[in-house]
Amino acid sequence: MNQLSDRINSLSTSQTLAMAAKARELRAEGKDIIGLSLGEPDFNTPDFIKEAAIQAIHDNYNSYTPVDGYVELKEAIIHKFKRDNNLNYTLPQIVVSTGAKQSLANVALVILNAGDEVILPCPYWVSYAEIVKLAQGVPVEVKTTIATDFKMTAEQLEAAITPKTKMLWFSSPCNPSGSIYSKEELRALADVLQKYPDIYVVSDEIYEHINFVGGHVSMAGFDDMYNRTVTVNGVSKAFAMTGWRIGFIGAPDWIARACNKMQGQVTSGANCIAQRAVITAMEADPSKIRFMVDEFKSRRDLILSLMNDLPGFN
Numbered sequence: 321m322n323q324l325s326d327r328i329n330s331l332s333t334s335q336t337l338a339m340a341a342k343a344r345e346l347r348a349e350g351k352d353i354i355g356l357s358l359g360e361p362d363f364n365t366p367d368f369i370k371e372a373a374i375q376a377i378h379d380n381y382n383s384y385t386p387v388d389g390y391v392e393l394k395e396a397i398i399h400k401f402k403r404d405n406n407l408n409y410t411l412p413q414i415v416v417s418t419g420a421k422q423s424l425a426n427v428a429l430v431i432l433n434a435g436d437e438v439i440l441p442c443p444y445w446v447s448y449a450e451i452v453k454l455a456q457g458v459p460v461e462v463k464t465t466i467a468t469d470f471k472m473t474a475e476q477l478e479a480a481i482t483p484k485t486k487m488l489w490f491s492s493p494c495n496p497s498g499s500i501y502s503k504e505e506l507r508a509l510a511d512v513l514q515k516y517p518d519i520y521v522v523s524d525e526i527y528e529h530i531n532f533v534g535g536h537v538s539m540a541g542f543d544d545m546y547n548r549t550v551t552v553n554g555v556s557k558a559f560a561m562t563g564w565r566i567g568f569i570g571a572p573d574w575i576a577r578a579c580n581k582m583q584g585q586v587t588s589g590a591n592c593i594a595q596r597a598v599i600t601a602m603e604a605d606p607s608k609i610r611f612m613v614d615e616f617k618s619r620r621d622l623i624l625s626l627m628n629d630l631p632g633f634n
Contacts, residue, residue: 331450359495359527361560363612369559369601376596385589388580389416389568393595396602401570404528404606405538407551409570415579418590420526420554420567421447422583424489427522427550427569428455430578436486441472445495445524457486470497474508481516488513491524493531503537510545520575521549526567529558529609532617540570547572558609559601564594 339357346353388394394414401407417423424447432438434456440448441462449459462480464470472490488509492501501509513519523539540549554567569579589595627633 327454327456330453334450335446358562359557360562361557361612361616363560363615365560365564366601366608368604368608369561369597372600373593373597376593379596381592381596383592385592385595387584387589388414388576389589390592390595390599393599393602396599397568397570400602401551405525405536405541405551407538407540407546407570410573412573413570413576414568415571415576415583416566416568416590416595417579417583418567418587419565420524420552420556421451422587423552423554423567423569423579424448424522424524425451425454426579426582427552427571427575428452428457430575430582431455431520432457432486435484437482437484438487438489439477439480439485441476441490443470443494443497444489445491448489452489458484460485469499470494471499471501471505472509473505474512477509477512481512481519485516485519487520487522489522489524491527492537493527495524495527500531500533500535501537502535506537506539507542510539510542513548514544517548519548521545522552523549524552526552526554527557528553529606530613530616532613532620550575555598555601559598560612561594561598561601564591564597566590566594566598 336357340355343353343355343357391411393416394411397414397416398409398411401409415423415426417426428451432452432455435458437458437460438452439460439462442464452459460480462472462476464472464476477488493499513521521539525536525538528536538551540546540551550569550571552567552569555564556562556567569576571579
């Protein structure tokens with residue numbers, strides 16, 4: 321008899337990937353399908369990034385990399401955090417992984433013990449709960465409504481906290497709602513957490529640059545939250561590099577060291593060519609990718625106008 325572990329049997333298949341696979345299947349049958357499952361830009365990776373990858377191949381970057389990433393890439397990420405988020409990190413606080421999903425898994429596996437609770441404001445990216453369960457944690461969903469633009473309030477956070485609460489995970493801009501927490505809203509959540517010093521935060525900021533209103537704020541930007549917050553980001557969305565699989569964290573050094581240790585026994589360092597290309601992406605002027613965000617906004621505005629013309633839609 322084939323017997324799988326309780327761990328894998330407790331996990332659900334990624335519904336995002338299942339829907340994307342179904343869309344591909346239907347397209348192969350000749351059906352006209354618009355896929356809205358994957359958070360994937362429909363642009364090609366910018367040429368200047370592809371050229372950097374080609375150059376890295378010619379320069380014979382073909383060996384194992386440091387587990388936590390090339391120093392040059394980590395330096396570029398540190399510069400990005402300072403430039404875009406006013407966050408100050410050092411080299412030991414940065415860990416480069418095979419996509420932001422691995423970054424999230426690393427953090428869950430090094431922080432959570434069996435039975436620890438993780439607060440997840442709904443709606444959330446479907447993999448959050450499964451990653452928490454993989455680490456033997458317990459997802460605790462907090463329902464939100466349109467009245468708060470699908471954002472969790474300080475009162476809701478307070479009500480969800482129990483003696484077993486270990487972490488709060490959230491994304492801003494949010495996947496899938498698109499909601500963005502303001503500085504005041506994040507401050508209110510942080511004020512609640514000040515009463516619970518043993519609760520840590522994962523701030524998933526992978527959609528940081530797909531922001532049509534500006535004013536992105538990082539939870540780690542509050543001095544009293546810096547040493548309790550893991551900021552997760554990557555290049556998939558901002559640079560149209562979903563298949564290159566590079567994500568990273570900025571974290572308290574003890575968490576980063578633990579993630580480095582975990583990753584060293586699972587995948588080791590991320591792809592060497594992708595890392596060299598991402599150095600170029602990180603060092604580029606943000607205006608080089610602004611055209612994608614402008615196009616996304618144009619499409620969003622068109623859809624909104626068309627939907628608002630429909631009876632009963634607002």
